[in-house]
Amino acid sequence: MKSEYAARPSGGRSTSTSRSARASRRQLKLYLFCYLGLLPTILLFVILRVRPLFSTLQLSFYNWNMIKPIKPFVGFDNYRALLKDDLFLLSLRNTTLFAFGTVIMTAVLSLALASALSGRRKMSAFYQVVYFIPVVTPMVPVSIIWKWIYDPGYGLLNYILSFFGIEPVGWLTYPNLALFSIIVMCIWKALGYNMVMFLVGLKAISRQYYEAAAIDGASGWKSFRYITLPLLKPIILYVLVTSTIDAFNVFTPVYVMTTGSQGAPGNAVRTLVYNMYEDGFRYFKMGYASAQAAVLLLIVLVLTVLQFAFLRHEDTSSQGP
Amino acid sequence: MRSTATRGDVILRHRRAVFSPGGIAVQVILAAGALTMVLPFIWMLSTSFKPPAEVISWPPRFIPLHPTVKNYVDAMKAAPFFRFFINSFLVSGISTLSILLTSSFSGFLFAKYRFPGRDIIFIAILATAMVPFQSYMIPFYLFMRDLGWLSTYQGLVAPLLIMSFGIFFMRQNILSIPDELMDAARIDGCSEFGIYTKIILPLSKAALSALSIFAFRNAWSDFIWPLLITNDINLYTMELGLGMFQHRFTVDYGCITAGSVISVAPILVVFAVFRRNIIEGITLTGLKG
Numbered sequence: 001m002k003s004e005y006a007a008r009p010s011g012g013r014s015t016s017t018s019r020s021a022r023a024s025r026r027q028l029k030l031y032l033f034c035y036l037g038l039l040p041t042i043l044l045f046v047i048l049r050v051r052p053l054f055s056t057l058q059l060s061f062y063n064w065n066m067i068k069p070i071k072p073f074v075g076f077d078n079y080r081a082l083l084k085d086d087l088f089l090l091s092l093r094n095t096t097l098f099a100f101g102t103v104i105m106t107a108v109l110s111l112a113l114a115s116a117l118s119g120r121r122k123m124s125a126f127y128q129v130v131y132f133i134p135v136v137t138p139m140v141p142v143s144i145i146w147k148w149i150y151d152p153g154y155g156l157l158n159y160i161l162s163f164f165g166i167e168p169v170g171w172l173t174y175p176n177l178a179l180f181s182i183i184v185m186c187i188w189k190a191l192g193y194n195m196v197m198f199l200v201g202l203k204a205i206s207r208q209y210y211e212a213a214a215i216d217g218a219s220g221w222k223s224f225r226y227i228t229l230p231l232l233k234p235i236i237l238y239v240l241v242t243s244t245i246d247a248f249n250v251f252t253p254v255y256v257m258t259t260g261s262q263g264a265p266g267n268a269v270r271t272l273v274y275n276m277y278e279d280g281f282r283y284f285k286m287g288y289a290s291a292q293a294a295v296l297l298l299i300v301l302v303l304t305v306l307q308f309a310f311l312r313h314e315d316t317s318s319q320g321p
Numbered sequence: 322m323r324s325t326a327t328r329g330d331v332i333l334r335h336r337r338a339v340f341s342p343g344g345i346a347v348q349v350i351l352a353a354g355a356l357t358m359v360l361p362f363i364w365m366l367s368t369s370f371k372p373p374a375e376v377i378s379w380p381p382r383f384i385p386l387h388p389t390v391k392n393y394v395d396a397m398k399a400a401p402f403f404r405f406f407i408n409s410f411l412v413s414g415i416s417t418l419s420i421l422l423t424s425s426f427s428g429f430l431f432a433k434y435r436f437p438g439r440d441i442i443f444i445a446i447l448a449t450a451m452v453p454f455q456s457y458m459i460p461f462y463l464f465m466r467d468l469g470w471l472s473t474y475q476g477l478v479a480p481l482l483i484m485s486f487g488i489f490f491m492r493q494n495i496l497s498i499p500d501e502l503m504d505a506a507r508i509d510g511c512s513e514f515g516i517y518t519k520i521i522l523p524l525s526k527a528a529l530s531a532l533s534i535f536a537f538r539n540a541w542s543d544f545i546w547p548l549l550i551t552n553d554i555n556l557y558t559m560e561l562g563l564g565m566f567q568h569r570f571t572v573d574y575g576c577i578t579a580g581s582v583i584s585v586a587p588i589l590v591v592f593a594v595f596r597r598n599i600i601e602g603i604t605l606t607g608l609k610g
Contacts, residue, residue, distance in 0.1 A: 030434065030436070030513070031436045031437070033434075033513050033514075034430050034434050034436045034439075035436070037426055037427070037430050038427050038430055038442065040423065041423045041426070041427040041446075041483065041488070042442065044423065044482055044483045045445075045446055045449075045483060045485070048461075048479065048480060048482060048483060049449050049452070049457070049483070049485070050445075050449070051460070051464075052457035052458075052460040052461045052464065053449070053452065053456070053457045053460075055457070055460030055463075055464075056456060056457045056459060056460050059459065059460060066463075113351065113354065116347045116350070116351060117351070123351075127351055127354075127355060128600060129596050129600070130355045130358050130359065131354070131355065131358050132592075132596070132599075132600050133358055133359065133362065133589070133592070134358055134361075135603065136538070136588055136589070136592045136599060136603075137362075137585055137588060137589070138541065138542040138544075138559075138560055138584075138585075138588070139542060139544060139560070140544060140560045140561075140563045140564045140567075140584070141365075141563060141581040141584050141585045142361075144365075144563070144567050144577055144578070144581045145361045145362070145364070145365045145578070145581060146361065148364070148365070148368065148574050148577070148578065149361055149364065151574075153377070153379075154376070154377050154378075154379060154381060154574075156360075156361075156364050156381065159379075159380055159381050162380075188357065188358070188361075191354075191358075192358070193603065193604065196600055196604045197604050200604060200605070241451075245451060245453060246453075248453075249453045249454075249455045251455070251544070251545050252544040252545070252560075252564075255544070255545075255548075255564065256564055256567065259567065259568050273455045273545070276455070276459075277545070277549075280459050281462075281549060286459060286463070289459055290459050290460070293455065293456045293457065293458070293459055294456070296453070296455060296456050297452065297453075297456040300451065300452070300453060300456070301451075304451055
C-alpha cells in the first residue's frame, strides 16, 4: 500500500489540542486544495459527459422533431418502433458483421505478423514503421484512396486482379461485397496498431518460458498456444475491447464511400451511427435517433462486459487442473 | 550441463529460422504486407500528378506519362486547404492542451492525496472512458445550439476538452513517482501546487508527451462532430474539408487525390520525423491504462 500524504495520522500521539487543531486545519486545507483542484475537471466532466449521456436516455422517451416546441412523452414507443424499422435492423446487422469481421480478422492477422517479427529487433523496427503508416493516416483520406482503388472501371484492385484473369468487379456496388470491401480497408488501416500492441506484449514475455517449454519438447504451435496466448491475454483483451467499440461506432468510411455515383449504395453499408445521423440530422427525429444512441450505448456496454467475462473465464479454465 | 546445451540449441534454431524455407515464406509475407501498406499511397500520389485523360486510361500506369501539377492548383483553388489545416491545428492544439492540464492535475490529486469521495469520483470518471461520443452527440449538439455555439470554434472544440482516459492514464503514471520526493520538497517549504509544477510535471514528461500525441491525433481525426456542428467552410477541419471536397468532385480523381495528398502530407512528414515517439504515444498510452 502506498502511503498517501493526507492519510497519515495527524500529530501522532500528541494530546496537545493546539497541535491537533493545527493538524486538522492543515488537513482541511489539503481537502480544499484537492476539491478546488478537481473542480474544473469535474465541472467539465459533468457538463460535457454526464449531462449529455443522461439527456440521451431522457430524449429517447420523447417524440421531438426539433422545430416544434412541444415534446410529447411517448414512453417506449421509440424503442418499439426501432424493432419494426427495417433500416435500423439492417444497420444493426451490417454494423455487427462489420465489427466482428474487422476485429477478429485484424487480431488474427496482426498476431501472426507480430509472432513472425518478435525477437527480430532490426526487422521489427522497420516493419513497425511501415505498417503504422495507415494507422496515422486519418480515415477520410484513407477512405478516398480506397474508394479509388475499388473503382470498378479504373481502379487499381481490378487492374491487379486482371493479371490473374479475374474480370472487373464492382467492389462497392454489390451490397454484400461493399460491406466486405470496407471491412478489408479497415483491417488494412488497423493492422499496424494491433501488431505493435502485440509486439509490446510479446517482448514482455520472458525468453525462459520458451526455453523451458523447448526442454519439455513443446515448440511452434504448442508453445504459442500454451505460453504466448495466455500471457498475451491482457493485451489481447484490451485490443479486442477497444477495437470492437470503435468498430460499432463506424461512420466516416461509410459516409465517404457512399457519396457519388461510384460510391456504395447507401443501404448496403448503412451502419448504426450512419442511420442515427440520418434520422437525427436529416429527418430531425431527435427522440428516435436518441433511442438508437441508447441502443448503441447498451451494445457497447454489453460487449465490454461480455469480453471481460469471457477472457476471465478462459483464464480460470486454463489454470485449472 | 544438459540445460545449457538445449538453450544453445534453441538460440541456434532461432537464428537458422530466418534462412529456412519457413523463414523465407515469413519474409515474403512480411514484405508483401509492407507493400500492401504503402501501395495505396503511391497510387494516390501517382494519380494526383496525372492529367484527366491518364487518370482514366487503361491499363493504369504508376508513373504518369505527362506529369502535371494542375490537379494541385485546381484543388487549392477549389477549397481553402491551408485554412482547414490551421483549423485542425487550432482545434487539436487546444484540445490537447486542455486534456494535458486537466488530466495531469486531477491525475496527480487522485494518485497522491486521500480525500472523502475520491474513489467514487475517480470511478465515475473512469466509467465513461469506454462510452463513445456517438452515443451522446445528439444532446451535445442541442446543448451547443442552445448556447449559440453552432459553427463556432468553441463548439468545435467543446467535446474534446477532457478525456476520461487521460485522467486515468496520468494517475497511473504519477502513482509510480515516489512520495519521498514530495515529502522532501515539503520540508524545503514547497507548496502543494509547487509540488505539482516542480516535481510531478517534470517527472511525467514521457507520459505527457505520449498523451499529447494520443490526444492530438484523436482530435485531428474527428469527423462526425465537425460535420454536425459547422456549416461554415471557414471553420472546416482538414478531415471535414477533405470529406466535403470529395463530395463535390465525386469522379474527378486527379483533383480528389491531390486534395488527399495535401491533407496527408503534413501528417506523414511529422510521422517520418517522430516515428518512434508517435508509435509509442499511440500504443503505449493504451497499454499503460
